[in-house]
Amino acid sequence: MAPPRPSRNRRRILALLVGATVLGGAASAGLVTAAGGSDPAPVYREHGASAVPDPPAIPPDESAEVVPGQPFADPPIISSGGGQLELGLTAHALPVSVSGKRMNARVYSANAYGITYPAAFMPPVIRLRRGQQLVVNLHNLMQEPTNIHTHGFFVSPKGNQDDIYELLLPGGTAQHVYRNTRFLNPGTYWYHPHVHPLVEEQVLGGMSGLIEVEGLRAMLPKALQGITEHYIGLKDFQTSTGNTIPLRNIDSDVPTTRTVNGLVNPVLTMRAGETQLWHIGNIGADIWYQLQASGLKMTVLAEDANPVSEPYAAGTLLMPPARRFDVLVQAPRAGTYALITRKMSTGPQGDVYPRTTLMTVKVEGAAQAPVAATPRTYGGESDLAGRQVARRRTFTLTENAAGTKFFINGKAFPGENLMSATPVTGTVEEWTFANYAQEQHPIHIHVNDMQVMRINGKAQPDENWVDTIPVPVRRAKGVPGTVVVRMSFRTYTGPYVFHCHILAHEDNGMMANVNVTSPDFAPAP
Ligand SMILES: [Cu+2]
Numbered sequence: 001m002a003p004p005r006p007s008r009n010r011r012r013i014l015a016l017l018v019g020a021t022v023l024g025g026a027a028s029a030g031l032v033t034a035a036g037g038s039d040p041a042p043v044y045r046e047h048g049a050s051a052v053p054d055p056p057a058i059p060p061d062e063s064a065e066v067v068p069g070q071p072f073a074d075p076p077i078i079s080s081g082g083g084q085l086e087l088g089l090t091a092h093a094l095p096v097s098v099s100g101k102r103m104n105a106r107v108y109s110a111n112a113y114g115i116t117y118p119a120a121f122m123p124p125v126i127r128l129r130r131g132q133q134l135v136v137n138l139h140n141l142m143q144e145p146t147n148i149h150t151h152g153f154f155v156s157p158k159g160n161q162d163d164i165y166e167l168l169l170p171g172g173t174a175q176h177v178y179r180n181t182r183f184l185n186p187g188t189y190w191y192h193p194h195v196h197p198l199v200e201e202q203v204l205g206g207m208s209g210l211i212e213v214e215g216l217r218a219m220l221p222k223a224l225q226g227i228t229e230h231y232i233g234l235k236d237f238q239t240s241t242g243n244t245i246p247l248r249n250i251d252s253d254v255p256t257t258r259t260v261n262g263l264v265n266p267v268l269t270m271r272a273g274e275t276q277l278w279h280i281g282n283i284g285a286d287i288w289y290q291l292q293a294s295g296l297k298m299t300v301l302a303e304d305a306n307p308v309s310e311p312y313a314a315g316t317l318l319m320p321p322a323r324r325f326d327v328l329v330q331a332p333r334a335g336t337y338a339l340i341t342r343k344m345s346t347g348p349q350g351d352v353y354p355r356t357t358l359m360t361v362k363v364e365g366a367a368q369a370p371v372a373a374t375p376r377t378y379g380g381e382s383d384l385a386g387r388q389v390a391r392r393r394t395f396t397l398t399e400n401a402a403g404t405k406f407f408i409n410g411k412a413f414p415g416e417n418l419m420s421a422t423p424v425t426g427t428v429e430e431w432t433f434a435n436y437a438q439e440q441h442p443i444h445i446h447v448n449d450m451q452v453m454r455i456n457g458k459a460q461p462d463e464n465w466v467d468t469i470p471v472p473v474r475r476a477k478g479v480p481g482t483v484v485v486r487m488s489f490r491t492y493t494g495p496y497v498f499h500c501h502i503l504a505h506e507d508n509g510m511m512a513n514v515n516v517t518s519p520d521f522a523p524a525p
Contacts, residue, residue, distance in 0.1 A: 051143045051170030054093045055104055058243035066257060067100030072268035072359065074231050075120075075210065075261055078112045079127040086135035087112035087126065091146045091193070091207060094119050098206075098237055099257075099264040104244040105237075106142065106205025122262035123209040125231050126191065130215055134178040136191075140168045146202060148176060149194035149446070150211065151322060152305045152467050154183050157447050157496035157516075164194035164446070164497060183491075185381075186215025187305030188279040188324040196414060196511065200503035201247040204285040208235065212279055216301055216326055219378060223371040224275060224328075230268070232280040232339075233261050234319070234358070236287055252286040252504045253351055258341065260359045267360045270331040273368030277301075278327050282319040285503040287353060289319040289341040293329070296337050296361065299373055302326040306449060306465035307378035316342065320442035322468040322501040328373045331363040347473040349403060350439030381465050384451045384486040390427035395420070396480070397435040397443075397471060397500070397510065405509055406441075406500065412509030413499070420512035423489045424519050431487065434480035435471040441505060443483070444468040445498035445514070450485035457482065468501050489516050 078087050088111045096105050098121045109119040117124050128134055140146050147166040155161045160176050168174050189211040193202045210233050217225060236256040237245050260266055270276060282289055298314050301307060304324055317325050331337070339359040345352045399406045406412065409420065423429050430453070433443050444467055452464040456472055472481030499511030 052092065052141050053143060055095055058095060058102055058104060060242065063102040063243040064100055066098065066264045068264040069360070070099065070263050070266050072230070072266040073261060073263065074125070075122045075233060076117050076124040077127050077231075078110065078117075078124045079129075080113070080132065083131075084133045084135060085126070085128055086137070087124075088137040088139065089123070089148070090119075090139040091142050091202075092119050093142050096121050096206070098262055099259060101239075102243060103237065103239075106202050106207050106245070106247065108207055108209065120262065121206040121237070121259070122233050122235070125209065126211045128181060128184075128211060128213050130184055130186065130213055131182040134176075134181060136176040136178075137173065138168060138176060139173045140170055143170050144198060145169050145195050146193045146198070146207070147174075147195050148191055150178060150189060150191055151444075152189040152324070152449075153178065154447060154449070154492075155180060156492045156494065158492075158494040162446060162496070165495065167195060181213070184213045185302070185305050185307060186213050186219075187302035187307060187326050188212055188281050189305050190281050190283045190322075190324070192283065197507035200250060200252070200285045200507045203283075203503055204237070204250065205245050205247060206235070206237075208283040209233070210279065210281050210283065213305065216277065216307065219301070219307065219375045220277075221371065221373070221375065224373065227275060227277050229277045229279065231261065232278050232359070234280070234282045234289055235259050235262070235284040250504065252502070256287060258356050258358055260339075265357050265360060267362055270329075270361060270363045271365045271368065272331060272334045272363050274363075275328055275330045275371055275373050278329050279324070280317070280319070280327065281324040282321055284321060286321060287351070288321065288344060288346060289317075289358075290344045291317040291319060291339060291358075292342055293337060293339045293361065295332075295335065297330040297332065299328040299330075300325055301328060301375060304449070304466045304468060306381065309377055309463045311375055311377070318470070320440070320468060320470045320501065321503065322442065322444055323466075328375075330373060331361070333367050334363050334365060337361040337363065347437070347439035349437060350473075381449070381451065381463060383463050384428055384488060385453070387428040387486070387488070389430045389486070391423065391429045392432070393421055393429065394432040394434055395512070397433060397437060397441050399437045399439075399505075399510075406505040407509055408512045411512075413506075413511035419495075419515050421514045423487075423514065423516050425489050425491065425493055425516060426519060428486055428488045431485050433469075433471045433483045433485075435482070436474050436478070436480045438473050440470045440473055440481075441500040441510065442468050442470045442502065443498060444501040445487070446496040447492055447516075448487045448489055450487050452483065452485055454482070454484040492516065493518050
């Protein structure tokens with residue numbers, strides 16, 4: 001549940017942000033210097049332009065209602081043939097058109113290789129080849145800090161890579177260089193800001209986009225190598241504040257308009273018998289989806305950019321905030337179909353979402369024999385079930401009665417909870433998330449993915465790898481819902497976070513720090 005949040009004044013935001021800065025500073029000043037190998041410090045440059053004031057409110061008569069039923073459109077795709085993919089992303093507070101309706105939003109514009117991509121509710125897809133170095137030049141033209149997180153990336157949390165303690169102040173520019181992308185699994189990732197406690201408002205405002213790491217197509221049978229691929233970026237926006245996507249006093253429980261790539265119920269066309277590869281991501285701030293496409297056949301290839309060991313047919317796809325699926329979609333015969341999200345609840349104290357049509361799929365033409373879609377299986381991560389566990393930890397998830405404050409082990413981020421865990425590289429740990437609340441919390445950890453071992457005591461299939469896992473509601477008063485995961489802390493040292501990916505919960509405390517150290521690290525006495 002997420003009732004209206006108290007208005008936050010800028011002073012409080014800054015006080016909280018200073019806490020974040022101090023933590024980042026401490027880390028780079030010595031906490032993790034035994035890590036072996038040093039990441040360069042972030043490169044900050046003065047940006048020519050300074051921050052731009054928030055735009056004025058848009059009068060009602062200057063914004064039409066949304067236009068549903070427009071043709072489906074993929075976001076623009078930024079890719080490169082060379083050893084490096086470099087782009088600029090600029091954060092703005094600007095009015096944009098969302099499915100025909102003019103709204104004040106928080107949005108990215110982008111530029112790459114001489115092409116400018118105007119600010120849009122759905123920014124470009126970054127399409128990366130494994131091994132390509134990714135360079136993101138982030139500019140901040142908003143009047144509040146921001147930064148960038150590459151959700152799902154197995155890269156260093158330090159220096160100018162996936163460092164969420166970075167604060168890019170208004171008017172500033174920072175260069176991020178993501179190395180060792182050859183270790184990334186193929187599949188769908190995403191990017192979004194991660195400055196506590198501004199994450200919900202910036203993502204809800206429109207600041208999130210998809211990343212694809214190529215490689216899934218190569219796993220398909222030869223006849224499907226030329227398959228049509230589509231990106232399905234799921235986001236919602238609220239109109240409770242007129243023509244401004246709400247940025248303050250956010251009530252994540254009010255009715256919301258769901259979009260696919262920023263369009264309301266767009267129309268996608270397929271040929272009868274055709275198989276397509278869809279890269280689907282829930283890249284909104286707070287709400288869940290339970291996808292269903294009756295009449296179409298969906299086969300899951302990857303979850304959270306982890307190719308599954310055995311592709312499986314799925315009737316529905318449960319998608320908490322941040323979840324991604326890469327699926328083959330087969331259209332057996334001509335007709336009109338719908339991709340819907342089913343009516344669902346996240347628990348007695350959680351949110352209830354109505355059934356909504358997300359996209360219309362028109363299948364045309366005479367039926368062709370579908371190509372067998374069984375892809376080669378993937379041997380990606382190694383099963384941690386038989387590995388020695390160096391350390392077991394339990395983290396409780398609780399919230400106050402009003403549903404306005406959220407805690408991990410009874411503590412709210414930031415401040416009270418400086419380092420919740422200090423795992424050592426080369427070891428495997430088993431963590432239990434114990435949810436005492438009456439709503440599900442989808443827990444996400446940065447850098448290292450999790451293998452799900454047990455949910456409410458029930459063993460899970462081998463090699464069930466994710467970066468975000470919903471923890472079930474309490475089973476009875478005092479009896480938590482539990483998820484047990486294992487993680488192998490490999491390669492990268494440094495501080496990062498795990499948190500609930502309902503961003504209203506993260507911004508209101510449900511986040512904790514991890515600091516991965518190397519075996520020769522000796523904590524100061
Ligand atoms: Cu939560």
